[in-house]
Amino acid sequence: MFPHRPEFQVSHENVYKVIYAHPHGELRKELITCLRQGHINCRPRAGGVDRRQQIPDLVSIHLRPPEVDERLLPGHWEGDLIRDAFNRSAVGTLVERVSGLVFLAKMDGATAAVQGFSVALNRVPLEMRQTFTYDQGRELVRHAEIAQKTGTAIYFADLHNPWQRAVNENTNGLLRQYMPKGTDLSVFSQDEMDALAFQLNLDDEVELLLLSLGASPALLDHCLTLGRRGVVLAAFGRGNAPQGFAASVQRLNAAGVPVVIASRCAEGRTLPVYGKDSGGCSLEDAGGIFSGNFQPLKARLLLSVLLASGADVSSIRSVFATQG
Numbered sequence: 001m002f003p004h005r006p007e008f009q010v011s012h013e014n015v016y017k018v019i020y021a022h023p024h025g026e027l028r029k030e031l032i033t034c035l036r037q038g039h040i041n042c043r044p045r046a047g048g049v050d051r052r053q054q055i056p057d058l059v060s061i062h063l064r065p066p067e068v069d070e071r072l073l074p075g076h077w078e079g080d081l082i083r084d085a086f087n088r089s090a091v092g093t094l095v096e097r098v099s100g101l102v103f104l105a106k107m108d109g110a111t112a113a114v115q116g117f118s119v120a121l122n123r124v125p126l127e128m129r130q131t132f133t134y135d136q137g138r139e140l141v142r143h144a145e146i147a148q149k150t151g152t153a154i155y156f157a158d159l160h161n162p163w164q165r166a167v168n169e170n171t172n173g174l175l176r177q178y179m180p181k182g183t184d185l186s187v188f189s190q191d192e193m194d195a196l197a198f199q200l201n202l203d204d205e206v207e208l209l210l211l212s213l214g215a216s217p218a219l220l221d222h223c224l225t226l227g228r229r230g231v232v233l234a235a236f237g238r239g240n241a242p243q244g245f246a247a248s249v250q251r252l253n254a255a256g257v258p259v260v261i262a263s264r265c266a267e268g269r270t271l272p273v274y275g276k277d278s279g280g281c282s283l284e285d286a287g288g289i290f291s292g293n294f295q296p297l298k299a300r301l302l303l304s305v306l307l308a309s310g311a312d313v314s315s316i317r318s319v320f321a322t323q324g
Contacts, residue, residue: 055141055156061133061164064155068131074098074309075130077152078168079117081107081139082175082185089186090139091179091193092116094132095171099308101301102171102200104193108186113139118149123298125322126151128305133157133165174200198297206304208296211235211245211261220248224255230303230316231259233288234296246286253287258313260320262291262299289317 068076076097083090092105092113103123105116121129129152134140136156143154157164178196179185207223211233223231231252235241249259261283284290291299299320306316 055136055138055143057144058136058156059154061155061157064131064133064153068097068133071098072309074305075128077121077129077132078165079132079134080165080168080172081113081137082172082179084185085182086184088184091175091185091188092120093168093171093175094120095168096128096305097167099305100167100171100201101305102197104175104197106185106188106190106193114142114145114149118146121146121150121152124302124305125319127319127322128302131155135159135162135165171200201301201304205229205307206300207231208300209233211241217242217244217248220245220252220259224252224257228257229307230257232291232296232300232303233259233261233283235261235263241283246283249283249286249288253313256313258289258303258307258316259283259287260289260291260299260303260316262294262296287313289313289320291320292322294320 067073074096077094078097079092079094081090081092088108090107090112092107094103094105094117095101103120105120107113107116117132121132129150131154132146132150132152133155134143134157136159140146140154140156146152147154162169175196179188205228207226207228207230209219209223209231220231252259282288294302302319303316306319311319
């Protein structure tokens, strides 16, 4: 009855409570005879034992490496599942503990958690997905499969201790501003989830510029004026850099501002031979960092994570070099 009027709905547990707790005498007897099994007294759940499916081979958060708590190095994630009102669909949330980087994974029901979380974690390099901490939700009963697919060690927080995943809980609160409780999450596509995550991840300290014919190197120099900590140049394959760009990359590199060159080609990558300007200097010779298989937005997210963790230009160059 009233499937679309939640204010008229009541759970069977509340019905039992009212029948057993309030009526007396003949009224109580008449009501009990209407129950399916007709028990005179309400039977409590067996000793308070949780009868749901238990998580096999659970590894406690207390066995997690201590450096995770220090939040000095990136690569350690927290996760959770936000469900819609009728459990028809869900959104998996993943947050990196150091940088606050957020990934959102659309899931058609909690049973899709293995695929959703695996795909999300595999969006970053292996060294950036060391651990994954979750609550004891039954959707992660197959956590061993996620660990196998991603190479990530998975740990579980204590029951009823959300503060052990405080970064993720805070992010969930922000997400509820976009998706209030009761929202039908099935109407959102993965592209829309990615767009929302991009808004949450937007970092003004890392500039994204398009490197195209006629682009002025003054754009790069202006990044120094604005105090940007990093720059990503979105470029095409093996083309030539506009004149003067190599000199600007050198100036940023000398100031300790990493300049990452990423491909705008969906099917390819920008090669290190890119960027011979009229002076015969490639962007790599000038100190540019080539992003391997990363495309611009993904390169920007990774650069943001590395900068948030305190990585210097040399360390950033090493991380991107492993993606070639």
